[in-house]
Amino acid sequence: MTVRYIDEFRDRKLAETLSRAIHAEADSGRSYRLMEFCGGHTHAIFRYGILDLLPANVTMVHGPGCPVCVLPIGRLDQAIQLARDHGVMLCTYGDLLRVPGVERATLLKARAGGADVRMVYSSLDALALARAHPDRQVVFFAIGFETTTPATAVALLQAKAERFRNFTVHCNHVLTPAAISGLLASAREAETRGEPGLAVDGFVGPAHVSAVIGSRPFERFAAEHATPVVIAGFEPLDVMQAILMLVRQLNDGRAEVENEYTRVVCRDGNRKAQALMDQVFQLRPSFDWRGLGALPASALGIRDDFADFDAEKRFTLSAPDVADSKACACASILRGVKKPTDCRIFATACTPDTPIGACMVSSEGACAAYYTYGRYRDAAPVAG
Amino acid sequence: MDLGRKAFPRALDLKSGRIELGHGAGGRTMTQLIEELFESRFANPFLAQRHDAASFPVTDGRMVVSTDGFVISPLFFPGGDIGSLAVHGTVNDVAMAGARPLYLTCGMILEEGFPLADLARICASMADAAAAAGVCIVAGDTKVVERGKGDGVFITTTGIGIVPDGVAIAADRARPGDAVLLSGTLGDHGVAVLSRREGLSFATDLVSDSAPLHTLVADMVAAVPDIHVLRDATRGGFAAVLNEIARESGVGITVREDAIPVAAAVRGACELLGLDPLYVANEGKLVAFCPASDAERLLAVMQAHPLGRESAIVGTCTDDPHRFVQMQTSFGGNRIIDWIAGEQLPRIC
Numbered sequence A: 001m002t003v004r005y006i007d008e009f010r011d012r013k014l015a016e017t018l019s020r021a022i023h024a025e026a027d028s029g030r031s032y033r034l035m036e037f038c039g040g041h042t043h044a045i046f047r048y049g050i051l052d053l054l055p056a057n058v059t060m061v062h063g064p065g066c067p068v069c070v071l072p073i074g075r076l077d078q079a080i081q082l083a084r085d086h087g088v089m090l091c092t093y094g095d096l097l098r099v100p101g102v103e104r105a106t107l108l109k110a111r112a113g114g115a116d117v118r119m120v121y122s123s124l125d126a127l128a129l130a131r132a133h134p135d136r137q138v139v140f141f142a143i144g145f146e147t148t149t150p151a152t153a154v155a156l157l158q159a160k161a162e163r164f165r166n167f168t169v170h171c172n173h174v175l176t177p178a179a180i181s182g183l184l185a186s187a188r189e190a191e192t193r194g195e196p197g198l199a200v201d202g203f204v205g206p207a208h209v210s211a212v213i214g215s216r217p218f219e220r221f222a223a224e225h226a227t228p229v230v231i232a233g234f235e236p237l238d239v240m241q242a243i244l245m246l247v248r249q250l251n252d253g254r255a256e257v258e259n260e261y262t263r264v265v266c267r268d269g270n271r272k273a274q275a276l277m278d279q280v281f282q283l284r285p286s287f288d289w290r291g292l293g294a295l296p297a298s299a300l301g302i303r304d305d306f307a308d309f310d311a312e313k314r315f316t317l318s319a320p321d322v323a324d325s326k327a328c329a330c331a332s333i334l335r336g337v338k339k340p341t342d343c344r345i346f347a348t349a350c351t352p353d354t355p356i357g358a359c360m361v362s363s364e365g366a367c368a369a370y371y372t373y374g375r376y377r378d379a380a381p382v383a384g
Numbered sequence B: 001m002d003l004g005r006k007a008f009p010r011a012l013d014l015k016s017g018r019i020e021l022g023h024g025a026g027g028r029t030m031t032q033l034i035e036e037l038f039e040s041r042f043a044n045p046f047l048a049q050r051h052d053a054a055s056f057p058v059t060d061g062r063m064v065v066s067t068d069g070f071v072i073s074p075l076f077f078p079g080g081d082i083g084s085l086a087v088h089g090t091v092n093d094v095a096m097a098g099a100r101p102l103y104l105t106c107g108m109i110l111e112e113g114f115p116l117a118d119l120a121r122i123c124a125s126m127a128d129a130a131a132a133a134g135v136c137i138v139a140g141d142t143k144v145v146e147r148g149k150g151d152g153v154f155i156t157t158t159g160i161g162i163v164p165d166g167v168a169i170a171a172d173r174a175r176p177g178d179a180v181l182l183s184g185t186l187g188d189h190g191v192a193v194l195s196r197r198e199g200l201s202f203a204t205d206l207v208s209d210s211a212p213l214h215t216l217v218a219d220m221v222a223a224v225p226d227i228h229v230l231r232d233a234t235r236g237g238f239a240a241v242l243n244e245i246a247r248e249s250g251v252g253i254t255v256r257e258d259a260i261p262v263a264a265a266v267r268g269a270c271e272l273l274g275l276d277p278l279y280v281a282n283e284g285k286l287v288a289f290c291p292a293s294d295a296e297r298l299l300a301v302m303q304a305h306p307l308g309r310e311s312a313i314v315g316t317c318t319d320d321p322h323r324f325v326q327m328q329t330s331f332g333g334n335r336i337i338d339w340i341a342g343e344q345l346p347r348i349c
Helices: A012-025 A039-047 A073-085 A107-112 A123-132 A149-161 A176-192 A208-213 A216-224 A236-252 A271-280 A304-309 A330-334 A366-378 B028-042 B082-095 B116-133 B188-194 B214-223 B237-249 B264-273 B292-304
Strands: A032-038 A058-065 A089-092 A116-119 A138-144 A167-173 A202-205 A229-231 A257-259 A281-283 A286-289 A293-296 A300-302 B062-070 B100-111 B136-145 B153-163 B179-182 B229-232 B252-256 B286-290 B312-318 B325-328 B334-336
Touching (some): A012 A236, A032 A039, A032 A176, A039 A236, A039 A366, A058 A330, A058 A366, A073 A107, A073 A138, A073 A167, A089 A123, A123 A167, A138 A149, A149 A167, A149 A271, A167 A300, A167 A304, A202 A216, A202 A236, A216 A257, A229 A236, A271 A281, A300 A304, A330 A366, A366 B334, B028 B116, B062 B082, B082 B100, B082 B116, B082 B153, B082 B214, B082 B229, B100 B116, B100 B214, B116 B153, B179 B292, B188 B264, B237 B252, B237 B286, B237 B325, B286 B292, B292 B312
Parallel strands (some): A032 A058, A089 A116, A089 A138, A138 A167, A202 A229, A229 A257, B100 B136
Antiparallel strands (some): A281 A300, A286 A293, B062 B153, B100 B153, B179 B286, B179 B312, B229 B286, B325 B334
16 A cells, blocks of 8 residues: 655655744744644644744644544443443444543443444444444444534435444534634633633634535634634644744734635535535534533534434433533633643643543643643753 | 374364364363374474473573563464464563573463364464574463353463673663664554454555564674663554653653654555554564664664664663653654553544
8 A cells, every 4th residue: 555645745844944934924023822723733733843843922722623522521421321231333433432431431441341332434334334233233423523524424324225224323523613603702701701712813724624614614703703714734734834824814914714725625615525414414503512511503413304313312311411620721721721731630630541621532632732742842951 | 003103083174173172171182282283383302391391401691581472363464473473572572681582382272163274374383483583382281262252362472581691681771872773664563463454454565574583682782782771662662662761761762753764555554544653563673772882883783684674773862850752753843752542543533
């Protein structure tokens, strides 16, 4: 197997050129606080050490765009209920497996206790398992932003067309624009309480999400909040280029949606994928987000036409209402008001092995990425 | 009729026979399995003693012992199988003390129903690997568990070796300023095994790097007796070794991403699967820590050995009370290389 174009977007020389341009153009008299919404960007920033290439007054705020991180504990508990109490074959994506839920239960622990939990790379792998095991109830625990939603739609359409009796989906798909709106609304609320609101001057917009929904949905934010957005790919050079574009917009006093990721994203997005989603899913009136609370119209449920394939309808599941830990500063970290190191349980009680807050649960979460890749930046100077 | 010679009326059916509970029950069936399958392949004077415990002469010097269990799935993978792996894994653990491996023991836990043909293939592979490594399998044990209570076959091997005088390799001997050397490309074994795993199979020419490293170690120790630390980068990959040594020796470690060799096929597979080659398992790669003044000499010796051709000096130990393992990225920044949290799981998006 040969995978091409791995190095082209990670070229050091180009990175140095971009770094010099950002240093030259960033006005030393002001600060540039930029939020990357997506966990994929957070991951790239830390994995490639992008922060080391930025001037001190250009800082990155790590947003809530990690689907695993923002999944409320109550929903995760339903996955564990399905696997443990209903005897289903529960299929889901990899990094959800070790996320702790009620009383630190995880899907991996449920598996160790005898539950049938399978890691899949695709919704269609779950469908294939249902086909191969007609005697078992197979549930695909669907999670993700608009990136993974069309694939779940395809699985549901196939299941309906082939009249599967043993395949259902537990739907946890959430919507990016709603999350950004929610973030801005919570910032305004904080301001009315006299607390710091949103410490963000510009957004690095989502990559793969935008491939599906296009750049158009972000135009409203840019206009309403007078905040620039640059859609960027997940490669480190994409992120650097987007940062430069944001610095330029802020210098010019512009607040536009620009698209750095033109090789994949267009203004209208992927209309076929959008149609698939629309066919299968409908807006939920409200949905809980770990770290952000209940956000209106921020998630998708399965349409009544597909009710036979909705795990929430087929199985009786309790919905424990689990509050976020009070010690955890996720809400402020997600707004950019606090850094992970400002949280008193960061790297003490809350670590990637023992996550407490939303930001620590997946490797893409702001705190986990900071813990894994970035701690050395704030470490005390090396003793002689 | 010579009843003494013909103890078993029919030879084991190595074509379509299967493991039965009787093969572990201590009776004639078990004796036949041991004689026809194991002893015939592992033949050596120590095993031929047929005693409950093998006896062998003790020589001068320090002895080392290491034990390892092998539970790999799938049992057969590109570049090896559980049998060769069980020999290489333990030979390498012994070799990482700077020792010359001499003897192995082998415990097999077999699942009822396991095909004898597969077992014969595994035994032949073990025998070949042991012969190539110059070690004797001197003692063994066979147990059979009921169907469903095992995964075909589990193997535990224990290795014994002798350390030459003057060699004091240990996990806590890395010092600030030491050079860190890596004996070749990362991730070949883990990706080759993943490529054959059920539900994930993908086409690749990649083969496991499973290999006995003791002759490479012997060359290294002869050239630089003062090697401080040796460790093979198996489970948890290169990242685990760096963190273990940083912790045991109380040093920080900085490596350069540019210097770390990774095969193109491994990089490609890791990109697709969402894995990081630093954390993927190897079965034929070692990491060495030595004084910086010896590094070039050690590198030359490693590169001259067939199993170390792609060796490289990849980093240095630092005086860091935090014992952080850091990497200067090819992109021009820095990142921490932490322990893996649990198992490496692919990211969602």
